Amino acid sequence: MITPYAKRLIRGDDLRNSLLEFVKVNGIQAGSLLTGVGCLSHANIRLANENNTLNITGPLEIITLSGTLTPQHIHVHISVADGKGNIYGGHLMPGCIISYTAELCMVEFNNMNFSREYDPQTGFDELVISDKEN
Template sequence: MDYKRFGDKIIARIDRTEEVQEKLKELALRENIKLASIYGIGATDDFTIGLYSVSKKDYKEKNFKGEFEILSIIGSISTLDGEYYPHLHISASDEEGNVFGGHLKSSKISVTCELTINIIDGIVERQKDEYTGINIYKFD
């Protein structure tokens, strides 16, 4: 991974064989990012998505292997109990043009991944929502 910061924006490149969630956390901790929006594109050969079931209060995970173009990675960084908390979604297409997407659990990069991170001056904590079981934004 390599990146360059321009004020409140970061342009990052995640390289072949690197995992998106791991590298994003590394970058966020290094740059002390508490709140940001993220978007990006790239290519992956191994990614796992989740679809959340409110009734089960759990994610059903599905893994994909092969050649996929990342059409978009989009999401946010916030905090939960003061700690780094990412929330990312991915959509990726296979060689037939089929598109798959969901909550990004993991993605190993096969070629490159280009991310733009817009840092927001502030902190928004998350808290568990008892009905859904997910960690939602909490505004004081």
């Protein structure tokens, strides 16, 4: 019921765009990004207030990387550390560029479908989980 995946990204790859492309190419309908490690030359992270982004020039180490995956949308959080050990985190945005490598481990839940629908209580498109129809 679970299919594992692993992917290595290389210098110059955009982390978010590469991850979304991998999900689409592999037809992952309901997945989770379990872990990711690697280095970034630049990070673009949307902060918790949903309006501001943080642009950081590296070198940066990826400390945590996790989220939910669908072909229409990936909802991924990232934290990175700079050369002094300062940690920054939030929503993964396009513009997080791999400096050397990144290693990603993911799973697909073959018995489910994930989608997103507008939730008037939050004001955002939120995760909808359903059983996969056979």
